[in-house]
Amino acid sequence: MHLIIVAFVVGVVFSLGLGWSGMTxxxxxxxxxxxxxxxxxxxxxxxxxxxxxxxxxxxxxxxxHKPILDEKLHVPTRRDIDKKxxxxxxxxxxxxxxxGICPGPGIAALGSLxxxxxxxxxxxxxxxxxxxxxxxx
Amino acid sequence: xxxxxxNAIWGGLxxxxxxxxFLLFEGRVLGVSGITGRISELAKGDTAWRILFVLxxxxxxxxxxxxxxxxxxxxxxxxxxxRLAAAGLLVGFGTKMGNGCTSGHGVCGIGRLSPRGIVAxxxxxxxxxxxxxxxxx
Numbered sequence: 001m002h003l004i005i006v007a008f009v010v011g012v013v014f015s016l017g018l019g020w021s022g023m024t025x026x027x028x029x030x031x032x033x034x035x036x037x038x039x040x041x042x043x044x045x046x047x048x049x050x051x052x053x054x055x056x057x058x059x060x061x062x063x064x065h066k067p068i069l070d071e072k073l074h075v076p077t078r079r080d081i082d083k084k085x086x087x088x089x090x091x092x093x094x095x096x097x098x099x100g101i102c103p104g105p106g107i108a109a110l111g112s113l114x115x116x117x118x119x120x121x122x123x124x125x126x127x128x129x130x131x132x133x134x135x136x137x
Numbered sequence: 138x139x140x141x142x143x144n145a146i147w148g149g150l151x152x153x154x155x156x157x158x159f160l161l162f163e164g165r166v167l168g169v170s171g172i173t174g175r176i177s178e179l180a181k182g183d184t185a186w187r188i189l190f191v192l193x194x195x196x197x198x199x200x201x202x203x204x205x206x207x208x209x210x211x212x213x214x215x216x217x218x219x220r221l222a223a224a225g226l227l228v229g230f231g232t233k234m235g236n237g238c239t240s241g242h243g244v245c246g247i248g249r250l251s252p253r254g255i256v257a258x259x260x261x262x263x264x265x266x267x268x269x270x271x272x273x274x
């Protein structure tokens with residue numbers, strides 16, 4: 001029960017951060033990726049401020065060995081760099097560069113009643129499903 | 138209006154805080170593609186929280202689009218649905234294959250200094266830059 005509530009609250013706060021940061025503006029994202037053209041570096045500050053906050057809390061949580069409301073951590077432990085990681089991330093990067101939208105901002109923009117976001121999120125789910133068929137081992 | 142980099146810092150702090158709260162309370166990674174990628178499997182006991190996260194993120198996006206409408210105006214007016222659909226398919230496929238997107242690899246992965254998160258982020262950033270360089274904005 002607590003997981004459902006925490007996930008909902010975290011979802012709300014996360015989207016507020018995305019909306020405030022400018023990540024929901026595809027033009028800004030494409031401007032950030034356009035390093036050889038009219039580069040807009042401002043979105044670098046999004047990761048630049050998000051990561052340190054996370055790092056500090058991670059140091060605390062890893063020493064505690066378990067989260068407050070669960071018995072164990074569900075954090076990935078894999079460290080190997082495999083082909084799927086590289087190729088998948090490359091394909092994601094191409095898609096990100098095509099429209100300037102990644103999954104989080106796409107879902108957040110659904111709340112702004114953007115029809116474009118609905119197209120993006122629908123096809124995003126189809127793409128993820130296709131990967132399951134394509135890479136079924 | 139605040140300069141865009143100040144909004145990027147504030148938004149980033151909120152994004153980092155939301156991801157940190159999810160880690161602290163539930164021990165889970167706030168990775169949008171990781172959370173959404175398994176919704177369609179409808180695994181018992183492992184689906185409701187994922188849906189609630191998405192609903193929360195949509196509500197957060199609704200609130201954010203009323204507070205910072207300028208950060209949503211471009212995605213609302215975007216009407217090149219073919220481009221959005223192509224991007225959605227690639228992003229869905231790539232993030233599923235590479236086990237993560239900007240939030241999971243970029244914030245949580247790098248925040249834990251995970252080699253996979255760091256390599257994935259460098260890869261999708263590089264391919265995002267390359268795509269914008271080739272296709273233009």
